[in-house]
Amino acid sequence: MPYSYLKPLLDDNGSKIVLLVMDGLGGIATTQMGKSALELANTPNLDRLAAEGSIGQTIPIRYGITPGSGPAHLSLFGYEPLEYVIGRGALEAAGVNLPVRKGDIAARGNLCSLDQQGNVTDRRAGRISQEEAAPAIEKLKKVQIPGVEVEVRQVKEYRFVIVMRGEGLDPSLNDTDPQEVGVPPLKVTAGIPAAKKAADKMEEWIQEAYKALADEPVANGFLLRGFATDPGLPTYEDAYQLQAACIAEYPMYKGVSRLVGMDVLDLVGPGAEGEFKTAGKYWNDHDFFFIHIKKTDSYGEDGNLEGKSKIIEEVDQALPVLLDLKPDVLMVTGDHSTPAVLKSHSWHPVPFLLWAPETHRTDLETAFNERNCARGGLGTFPAVETMSLALAHARRLQKFGA
Amino acid sequence: MPYSYLKPLLDDNGSKIVLLVMDGLGGIATTQMGKSALELANTPNLDRLAAEGSIGQTIPIRYGITPGSGPAHLSLFGYEPLEYVIGRGALEAAGVNLPVRKGDIAARGNLCSLDQQGNVTDRRAGRISQEEAAPAIEKLKKVQIPGVEVEVRQVKEYRFVIVMRGEGLDPSLNDTDPQEVGVPPLKVTAGIPAAKKAADKMEEWIQEAYKALADEPVANGFLLRGFATDPGLPTYEDAYQLQAACIAEYPMYKGVSRLVGMDVLDLVGPGAEGEFKTAGKYWNDHDFFFIHIKKTDSYGEDGNLEGKSKIIEEVDQALPVLLDLKPDVLMVTGDHSTPAVLKSHSWHPVPFLLWAPETHRTDLETAFNERNCARGGLGTFPAVETMSLALAHARRLQKFGA
Numbered sequence: 156m157p158y159s160y161l162k163p164l165l166d167d168n169g170s171k172i173v174l175l176v177m178d179g180l181g182g183i184a185t186t187q188m189g190k191s192a193l194e195l196a197n198t199p200n201l202d203r204l205a206a207e208g209s210i211g212q213t214i215p216i217r218y219g220i221t222p223g224s225g226p227a228h229l230s231l232f233g234y235e236p237l238e239y240v241i242g243r244g245a246l247e248a249a250g251v252n253l254p255v256r257k258g259d260i261a262a263r264g265n266l267c268s269l270d271q272q273g274n275v276t277d278r279r280a281g282r283i284s285q286e287e288a289a290p291a292i293e294k295l296k297k298v299q300i301p302g303v304e305v306e307v308r309q310v311k312e313y314r315f316v317i318v319m320r321g322e323g324l325d326p327s328l329n330d331t332d333p334q335e336v337g338v339p340p341l342k343v344t345a346g347i348p349a350a351k352k353a354a355d356k357m358e359e360w361i362q363e364a365y366k367a368l369a370d371e372p373v374a375n376g377f378l379l380r381g382f383a384t385d386p387g388l389p390t391y392e393d394a395y396q397l398q399a400a401c402i403a404e405y406p407m408y409k410g411v412s413r414l415v416g417m418d419v420l421d422l423v424g425p426g427a428e429g430e431f432k433t434a435g436k437y438w439n440d441h442d443f444f445f446i447h448i449k450k451t452d453s454y455g456e457d458g459n460l461e462g463k464s465k466i467i468e469e470v471d472q473a474l475p476v477l478l479d480l481k482p483d484v485l486m487v488t489g490d491h492s493t494p495a496v497l498k499s500h501s502w503h504p505v506p507f508l509l510w511a512p513e514t515h516r517t518d519l520e521t522a523f524n525e526r527n528c529a530r531g532g533l534g535t536f537p538a539v540e541t542m543s544l545a546l547a548h549a550r551r552l553q554k555f556g557a
Numbered sequence: 558m559p560y561s562y563l564k565p566l567l568d569d570n571g572s573k574i575v576l577l578v579m580d581g582l583g584g585i586a587t588t589q590m591g592k593s594a595l596e597l598a599n600t601p602n603l604d605r606l607a608a609e610g611s612i613g614q615t616i617p618i619r620y621g622i623t624p625g626s627g628p629a630h631l632s633l634f635g636y637e638p639l640e641y642v643i644g645r646g647a648l649e650a651a652g653v654n655l656p657v658r659k660g661d662i663a664a665r666g667n668l669c670s671l672d673q674q675g676n677v678t679d680r681r682a683g684r685i686s687q688e689e690a691a692p693a694i695e696k697l698k699k700v701q702i703p704g705v706e707v708e709v710r711q712v713k714e715y716r717f718v719i720v721m722r723g724e725g726l727d728p729s730l731n732d733t734d735p736q737e738v739g740v741p742p743l744k745v746t747a748g749i750p751a752a753k754k755a756a757d758k759m760e761e762w763i764q765e766a767y768k769a770l771a772d773e774p775v776a777n778g779f780l781l782r783g784f785a786t787d788p789g790l791p792t793y794e795d796a797y798q799l800q801a802a803c804i805a806e807y808p809m810y811k812g813v814s815r816l817v818g819m820d821v822l823d824l825v826g827p828g829a830e831g832e833f834k835t836a837g838k839y840w841n842d843h844d845f846f847f848i849h850i851k852k853t854d855s856y857g858e859d860g861n862l863e864g865k866s867k868i869i870e871e872v873d874q875a876l877p878v879l880l881d882l883k884p885d886v887l888m889v890t891g892d893h894s895t896p897a898v899l900k901s902h903s904w905h906p907v908p909f910l911l912w913a914p915e916t917h918r919t920d921l922e923t924a925f926n927e928r929n930c931a932r933g934g935l936g937t938f939p940a941v942e943t944m945s946l947a948l949a950h951a952r953r954l955q956k957f958g959a
Contacts, residue, residue: 534614
């Protein structure tokens, strides 16, 4: 459960909270003259909100820790990321809305290419497209073995997810991905003795599935990773008395949102503007909106500083659509930093903006970027405090003690 | 126990520490042009101390949590407020120096008005004065029942405190205040089975007491709240080797101070100047002085920005009286924020000033207010660290490890 001291203080006053996450927002300026993507971007709306409200910077997990997307979002959602661990398989399954219940086993799959000796020649089967991968996935969907039920769903391109359901299945299984080519896929092994049955059943299914793919020209094999079961997260309604909605384009962010009980909304259009209009369409049905912008992270990972900067500008330009809805609390931040110069996620603190016109404390900072956020009135704080700040500024928390 | 790692490091070197708390000090500027009460106030002395020393801002309990006065003060005193919970009854009893020992039950009482059917018509008996309430309180003092001992004391106006002493009394009792008019007071009920005897005894006393008040013209009933026993807090002497004194005008702050073993001093005069002169009178008898200014909070709760600002100026003007005593460490802060614009306690961080001319580290800030404190050298830190900083700057803590 997110901070247990919050629950007795909750007061559902109907106020509206928006958490706008630009994935991988934080960047770094590596020389005195350098600029981060956020500093490069022309962001009059965000700067105005920063001037009016409070800014600061978050530590996503712990000092020095570079987060994956799952724990980074859990932290923003108020779930202590070292305590709540979502296996990648469960996250991926939730992303495509494939139910994983306690005791089911989910895993991520990549189609791969094998040579005649059964050694991996390409761990992603040449990154074949959605359409090229579909026939192989269709074959996998038909593979069943006695005693368990197996469901397979394509995620995107060569990626799929598998869920196995049955009695006495423990998810402590080791990956079959050898992480290199020229060797065969690994056998599924049990990480703990209790997982022996699950390992046997999974290996049995894999052998049947290999037979089914034998005639495929490229995708004649596959690798499984991230075996996991339902993480059993408390929901937003239970933890915060919030009817929460997720507005995201990518499956994995929908997945983590579903795991905390958010409704995943159908987008009314593309990009930031489409997402903000989606919030408008469903504004009366929910009181918390998690809006996720993916491309800031993608460009960061590609080392494309200008591309990342342009996406930030696109968000800024669309922002009036969101502001016209008059949220009581608007928070703008990232789940982690993805500095273009590093081409990867990083551990650096993440810029954070809190704007709640009736309750925020104006600070001395007047621009939204890494360097000003480091001096902001909210200070440097753990990302897992985000929901406490949101609820407080929405006046949804009563006084603690007399 | 406050941080257990402090105790082996303690070194009573005779230095003097002053903790000056302006209740509800923090405010908010809600627009770029707005000002908080602290920003409005002309405070040359505080600004000089801020320029010479270090400033920062505290989180009273946790991010987003609005504290009541009890937990907020415990935190400043170094007692983790989620761990040490003082029931209101025990706090109120300590405030009027009515002893509550482990196993006793204390509760707050309000005189109230009942109609002929026994329904509450006014939960505070028309807020009658000290003198008007006195006859009813005198009658309550005389009510005794077999098997227990009961003591009643007037707190202020229509408010009183009751302590019941006897064998096997558990304080887990529910309030009798129905929190509305037009209905009768609630019966005392046991929150857990072990409290049944206490509930029966308390209800027996209440019925006798109602009979005693039957002829009162206005205050012909009463409501009880906050049943509690002694919280068993470690004392300042035990935790910090400090002979501590409390200088406060209001009972509840005297109460929380007594519960941590402070001596409550008799004031030599009114207002900040009277309190500072009181410190001077008893300067040689103690080495820690907690000085409490109430009216900053009262004006904040009333939404009176100018009033709050004037009180801060009054404190500033009287400050030389305190500085003439040459404290080794002077800390100026609040227990929480009470922004006039919100007319209530809030969760916002609290300005903090630390001045210790022989040991402080001067930072870049030169004014004492919310916005500068957010940039100060002490950063944003939990209020529960206040005593560690105090002891350190007073050179009362030896090195940890070799």
